[in-house]
Amino acid sequence: MSAAVDEAKAAGKRIKLEEMYLNMGPQHPSTHGVLRLGILLEGEVIIDTIPDLGYLHRGTEKIAEDRDYMQIIHLTDRMDYLAAMNNNTGYVMVVEKLLEQEVPERAEYIRVIMQELNRVASHLLFFGTYGVDMGAVTPFLYGFRERELVLDLFEMVCGARMTHSYMRIGGVAEDLPSGFAEECKDFIDYFLPVVDEYDELLTYNPIFMDRTIGIGALSKDAAIAYGVTGPMLRASGVPYDLRKDEPYSVYDKFEFDVPTGENGDCFDRYFVRIQEMRESCKIVSQALDMLPPGKHQAKTSRIIKPPPGEAYLEVENPRGQLGYYLVSEGEPMPYRLHIRPPSFVNLQVLPDLLKGLKIGDVIAVLGSTDIVLGEVDR
Amino acid sequence: MPEAVARRRSSIAAWAFSRGARFAADWDIFIVVAVLGGVFGALFTVQPVMMGLKMLTEEVLAPWLSLTLFNTPQYTALISRIIVEIVVAIVVLKFFVLSAPLLIWLERKVSGHIQSRLGPMHVGGFHGWLQTIADGIKLISKEDIIPSGADKVLHTIGPIMVVVAAITGFVVIPFGNELVPRDFNIGIFYLLAVTSVSVFGVVVAGWASNNKYSLLGGMRSAAQLVSYEIPRGVALVGVIMLAQSLQMSSIVNQQSGIGASEPFVAIPYVVFQPIAFIIYVIASIAETNRAPFDLPEAESELVAGFHTEYSGMKFAFFFMAEYGEMLLFSCVATALFLGGGSIPFVEGYIYAWTNGIFESMHVPFLIGFWHFPVFIIKTYVLVFFFIWVRWTYPRMRVDRLMDFSWKILVPWTFINLIGLGIALLPQFQPVGIWVFAAINWLIVGGVLLKAFKK
Numbered sequence: 001m002s003a004a005v006d007e008a009k010a011a012g013k014r015i016k017l018e019e020m021y022l023n024m025g026p027q028h029p030s031t032h033g034v035l036r037l038g039i040l041l042e043g044e045v046i047i048d049t050i051p052d053l054g055y056l057h058r059g060t061e062k063i064a065e066d067r068d069y070m071q072i073i074h075l076t077d078r079m080d081y082l083a084a085m086n087n088n089t090g091y092v093m094v095v096e097k098l099l100e101q102e103v104p105e106r107a108e109y110i111r112v113i114m115q116e117l118n119r120v121a122s123h124l125l126f127f128g129t130y131g132v133d134m135g136a137v138t139p140f141l142y143g144f145r146e147r148e149l150v151l152d153l154f155e156m157v158c159g160a161r162m163t164h165s166y167m168r169i170g171g172v173a174e175d176l177p178s179g180f181a182e183e184c185k186d187f188i189d190y191f192l193p194v195v196d197e198y199d200e201l202l203t204y205n206p207i208f209m210d211r212t213i214g215i216g217a218l219s220k221d222a223a224i225a226y227g228v229t230g231p232m233l234r235a236s237g238v239p240y241d242l243r244k245d246e247p248y249s250v251y252d253k254f255e256f257d258v259p260t261g262e263n264g265d266c267f268d269r270y271f272v273r274i275q276e277m278r279e280s281c282k283i284v285s286q287a288l289d290m291l292p293p294g295k296h297q298a299k300t301s302r303i304i305k306p307p308p309g310e311a312y313l314e315v316e317n318p319r320g321q322l323g324y325y326l327v328s329e330g331e332p333m334p335y336r337l338h339i340r341p342p343s344f345v346n347l348q349v350l351p352d353l354l355k356g357l358k359i360g361d362v363i364a365v366l367g368s369t370d371i372v373l374g375e376v377d378r
Numbered sequence: 379m380p381e382a383v384a385r386r387r388s389s390i391a392a393w394a395f396s397r398g399a400r401f402a403a404d405w406d407i408f409i410v411v412a413v414l415g416g417v418f419g420a421l422f423t424v425q426p427v428m429m430g431l432k433m434l435t436e437e438v439l440a441p442w443l444s445l446t447l448f449n450t451p452q453y454t455a456l457i458s459r460i461i462v463e464i465v466v467a468i469v470v471l472k473f474f475v476l477s478a479p480l481l482i483w484l485e486r487k488v489s490g491h492i493q494s495r496l497g498p499m500h501v502g503g504f505h506g507w508l509q510t511i512a513d514g515i516k517l518i519s520k521e522d523i524i525p526s527g528a529d530k531v532l533h534t535i536g537p538i539m540v541v542v543a544a545i546t547g548f549v550v551i552p553f554g555n556e557l558v559p560r561d562f563n564i565g566i567f568y569l570l571a572v573t574s575v576s577v578f579g580v581v582v583a584g585w586a587s588n589n590k591y592s593l594l595g596g597m598r599s600a601a602q603l604v605s606y607e608i609p610r611g612v613a614l615v616g617v618i619m620l621a622q623s624l625q626m627s628s629i630v631n632q633q634s635g636i637g638a639s640e641p642f643v644a645i646p647y648v649v650f651q652p653i654a655f656i657i658y659v660i661a662s663i664a665e666t667n668r669a670p671f672d673l674p675e676a677e678s679e680l681v682a683g684f685h686t687e688y689s690g691m692k693f694a695f696f697f698m699a700e701y702g703e704m705l706l707f708s709c710v711a712t713a714l715f716l717g718g719g720s721i722p723f724v725e726g727y728i729y730a731w732t733n734g735i736f737e738s739m740h741v742p743f744l745i746g747f748w749h750f751p752v753f754i755i756k757t758y759v760l761v762f763f764f765i766w767v768r769w770t771y772p773r774m775r776v777d778r779l780m781d782f783s784w785k786i787l788v789p790w791t792f793i794n795l796i797g798l799g800i801a802l803l804p805q806f807q808p809v810g811i812w813v814f815a816a817i818n819w820l821i822v823g824g825v826l827l828k829a830f831k832k
Binding site: 020022044131134135136137138141142145202205207208210211358359360361 | 489492493494495590591594669670672769770771772773774775776777778
């Protein structure tokens with residue numbers, strides 16, 4: 001439409017255009033939580049987008065200054081509530097870094113298993129909701145069906161299905177229950193063929209490919225410039241994964257690939273996540289085989305008082321790099337905890353990606369960034 | 379109304395409903411058997427009853443009327459026709475009104491099983507068969523909200539236009555032999571004209587709601603419905619050329635062989651026109667605003683599109699119209715492409731054979747009693763296809779939707795039309811039409827092969 005308008009203007013015709021302001025959210029079926037987008041439209045073409053945040057702001061960082069180090073673990077559960085295990089791990093690791101606390105090897109392996117299972121669960125939810133965003137309701141239920149099995153595994157381990165608070169400073173809360181390894185292997189055996197089924201159902205569907213390929217492409221340079229991380233960055237063709245490039249925990253002992261895209265469009269962002277589910281399964285089955293015997297929890301002092309100082313640590317979350325910056329003054333409570341949420345940083349790109357697209361593509365692009373508002377607002 | 383009275387009244391309604399639901403749950407098997415038996419029985423009796431009624435009015439009522447009330451024969455004929463047509467109108471309306479809840483229930487069950495869930499299971503006991511009725515009661519008793527700033531008159535007219543367009547289409551559907559509510563000689567023309575009225579209803583509803591999402595939905599809908607009207611209409615022209623008639627009953631009879639001097643192999647027109655049939659089905663899905671063409675009510679983008687601001691019975695009207703239209707388009711496809719109520723290929727012989735038997739037994743109203751059930755079965759197979767597609771595919775993008783209609787469907791309908799015109803030239807008869815059919819099927823097979831190849 002805008003091309004036609006430009007032509008008409010070049011021909012010297014006077015055209016009066018009226019912009020339309022469309023308010024999308026905070027109550028809208030597919031803004032994935034309470035995100036509000038102010039969209040300026042020219043017909044159905046987007047000329048500007050203004051994301052409005054803060055509807056889910058709970059002041060996690062401020063509350064953390066008023067809690068002791070153990071109590072903060074459950075606050076991190078509620079940030080990215082779809083990847084609570086990963087959030088927990090990042091937090092306890094930054095405290096351990098400050099404490100210079102050793103962690104038993106068995107606990108490290110359990111942490112890896114939990115993180116990767118949670119990555120699978122998180123990407124499954126993405127698969128389902130992205131299907132709904134694209135108008136296919138059925139994948140949503142399939143995604144949830146499989147996610148349910150992962151949640152059952154979590155329930156087996158720690159009793160909770162969403163807000164686990166399973167990690168502890170110096171280890172994990174409890175050892176793996178008996179029979180967990182078999183259940184987990186059964187799940188992986190069941191799950192890997194199901195991912196191929198997803199590919200047949202949705203990924204290679206011509207309509208789906210038509211709607212996502214070439215839409216909202218994010219170039220390599222722009223992705224790096226914006227500080228985008230996680231599957232979004234890898235979809236743009238940058239094979240950067242903390243688990244591979246700066247391995248923390250015991251990630252250097254596993255063999256896995258880092259799937260990357262080429263164009264950084266919606267399809268690549270989607271497909272990178274689908275492939276990551278397979279890689280995560282690979283890591284989980286390797287970790288189960290290599291799981292060493294021993295203790296699951298190191299001895300720590302009852303009241304944790306890290307020495308004065310500061311530490312920064314990043315872990316690879318399902319949505320990107322989650323960073324914790326912790327400042328201690330030797331008190332039982334931290335002086336400052338700052339969180340670098342991947343969703344928040346990834347959301348910055350949205351107005352740039354949406355410019356010039358159609359209103360129907362808003363959801364395609366927004367869904368492919370896979371943000372969790374609990375983490376954006378904290 | 380004082381508050382106490384209102385509370386009491388609502389509690390009485392709630393009590394009555396809960397008692398009714400409990401009764402239905404207690405006796406569910408008997409009720410379901412009775413309902414199924416009734417429906418099954420009705421399927422086989424509609425045709426004989428209607429033909430019997432016609433005979434009764436013509437042979438008994440008309441002479442009696444002319445003896446008593448009216449002496450002029452025109453009035454007698456008029457009155458007997460009015461009686462027959464009132465009954466026919468009631469049958470049509472009931473067909474629409476009873477089918478909509480059944481279809482909604484069917485859609486929920488089918489979608490449930492596609493998505494590895496059960497769908498409604500509780501209301502009424504047996505597989506949630508009363509679910510739509512309960513939903514209907516809920517919708518009727520809901521407050522009708524008209525948003526402030528909305529155009530009150532147009533806001534009300536919108537859903538009515540949509541639902542009327544869906545109902546009136548049934549008037550020309552040949553449900554069975556001689557079971558056509560109104561057998562216009564321009565039946566197809568009437569059908570295309572009437573069904574396109576629903577566009578206005580959707581646009582009016584979108585505009586009158588005073589909501590940007592509704593407006594966008596209505597505008598999208600106008601663009602979509604208008605562009606899919608063309609391939610849908612042109613796809614039917616092939617059938618008209620084959621039948622050389624616009625009259626629905628005559629088109630069906632030519633596919634089934636009824637009225638021919640001697641029995642012949644009944645061939646449905648889908649054999650000659652597979653491309654037109656596929657295009658018609660695709661365009662019908664688009665016309666009913668169902669996935670993958672459900673852009674006007676794209677939930678994830680436009681909330682609920684043109685019916686965002688509708689509640690209660692007005693919303694139910696949109697809902698019913700969607701299912702009514704789905705049924706209507708399936709009926710039309712059945713009548714025009716699948717041979718209506720006839721049994722494909724053998725109909726001519728069966729009809730001639732049973733005709734003789736029923737004539738000799740003096741029960742002429744039983745002739746072709748299978749037409750209505752066969753018609754319904756064919757229609758519901760198509761309806762199932764519609765539901766299946768809806769729960770399988772993602773939604774198309776707006777510009778792709780337009781491309782698909784104008785760049786793929788419209789050219790192919792015209793190619794099909796020109797090819798058929800050449801094949802029907804007198805110098806190519808009688809081989810021409812068969813060569814054309816073979817080419818058609820080769821193209822369809824090629825497309826399918828390409829689609830299913832990995």
